[in-house]
Amino acid sequence: MSGSPFFNKYRLWRWFKSGVVHVFLMTVTLTCLFPLFWMVRSSLMTQETVFVDKAIFPAVWHFQNYWVAWTEGHFGIYFLNSLVYTVFVVIGIVLISSLAAFAFSRLHFPGKNFFFYMFVAAMMIPLPGSFVPLVVLMNKYHLGNTRIGYILCMINVGLPLSILLLKTFFDKIPSDLEDAARIDGCSKLGIWRHIALPFARPAIAVIVIFSSLSVWNEYILAMLLLNDQSLMPLQRGVMYFAGSHSVDYPLLMASLTIAATPIVLIYLVIQKHIIRGLSSGAIVG
């Protein structure tokens, strides 16, 4: 009986503690979400009301900003370009890096280690400003201001890490499995296709997710390489729009929302994979 007040005090203390923790977490949550909310909210106003009306929800919702941005602001084209770049770069990275990683892991040929460590070294050495010679070379190859040039550059950015990640996966394929396939008459390409690729599915998922993120959000090479509006991806289009008009804020906010929505939606759907991939990667690294 005498223990009861002590128990209550203990419980109160625990409630208090978890209350403080939740207040802290909630505050940070709000600072994370509010700017995004403010972006969407501002995108539904007009240039006249956006500067003076600071109500949480605007009185009238102008959804037509999105239509104007999509058509007159060329964001329909930018969106399509971003989609094309993302799809082709991701497919390119997965195909090219899985072939190379498979060879580094399971095949034998002279110079194998040399080439493998070349990719590893590239990941270790930071090379800020490498975009300067890259742009010079792209123009020399006549690949500047072309879709294929930008796609190849972005594939190159993703290659070393993907090769490393996939090689560690391929190293774990049981030799029995490979031998059995070989005895059944499977070629090297067949083993890559039917055994290695399915085996590395989790790693490929991580590569697809993070490459898509980095291509969709890439800005600097898009700025330096692509001058035609018809070739620009979204991030470049947003900056082009922000720089070339006397800024119409609701339209700008609508264009930001267009640029951010796909990535946020995809993130919400596959967030478990992202966090799992990141967590395991971090602990290994």
Next chain:
Amino acid sequence: MSSAQSKTLSGHLLKDYLSSFSFILPAVAIFVGFYIIPFYEIFNLSLHDWNGISAGKTFVGLENFQELMGDVIWWRSMWNATYITLIALTFQNILAFALALACNRAIHFKGFYRLVFFLPPVLSEIVVGIIWRWILNSGVQGNENIGLLNYLLNAVGLHDLIHNWLSDPNTALTCIAVVHSWKGFGWGFIILLAGLQTIDRRLYEAAQVDGANSWSTFWNVTIPMMLPVIMVVVVLTILGSMQSFVLILSMVGQGLVYHTEVPVTRILSAMTVTQRYGYACAQGVMFGLILVMVSFIIKKLSDRMKQA
């Protein structure tokens, strides 16, 4: 007979090697064209004077580097990047660690918090920068502050704090550093939380049996066990923050004022504004060497800490 056999054998082997090599051929071709050659070119160009257009490049030896050593704006930009990095190392990482500790327990809405904290990192620097530029806008229309922050400061009566956040040299860089931390703390949070979850529960139980309070448990169990993960976060923060620049382009643009310049925006300016490609490459080489040195020093420090 035996020589003919060995001939076909080596022919087979050669064919086998070639077919194996063809697996890495696409990767190597792209890598040579888009990494190795630019890598060579950045060193080569750094020894030349070139405007990016004319056919002839003038060899100038180490002159670009000599000029760079005395370039006040360059070293100022280096300090600016260091300042952003220091704020990211302290403010951002301590916040990330505190949040990870708060979430590393049986707590309601853990999944929700984790979902939200990693939202800023998946957004692009362009989107983040322009949203914050809009919130920090210092314009005035009539008697109203256009930007939300100044409007709120006015509304709650803190008139003295109303400010040209992004055009005042005293606050612009700090604003950028805070937004950079806002965008980046989610990475540290996820990595540190994953690290915390690998610590063996029994260590905490043993500390409890020994009568350690939560403070000393934190210092004697959590911190030592987390050191390797913390070092990973520190290295990633330094390399990422020193080289970040897109956020600066989207928040304040490539202005003619130098208080928000960082090394990479200097490289970009040398290339696109003054069109001194050689000088741009010299800056890239110098900055790369500094970063390699910094990560080497951190590696040595963390090795020493592990031994202690």
